[in-house]
Amino acid sequence: MATNIKAGLYQPPFTEGDENLSYMLVYIDDKVVQFLDEDEKFVCQFSYEELRGIMAIMAAEQEKTHLRIQAQVRKN
Secondary structure, three states: OOEEEEEEEOOOOOOOOHHHOEEEEEEEOOOEEEEEOOOOOEEEEEEHHHHHHHHHHHHHHHOOOOOOOOOOOOOO
16 A cells, blocks of 8 residues: 655755745655655655665764675566
């Protein structure tokens, strides 16, 4: 079952009012996460494998460790 989330993207400085906010529609299903802008136009899409890679890089940066990540593409 897919999930839709309307998420606010806050632009610094954070003390300003709502007029500087933009919103994304985040679509989540069992294969991908998609991001659409306020006009529901496609912005980007990530598979869960791609998101795991991004999270691994973020974790390594937080730990101040450098990783070498290799990716292999398989065609089904």
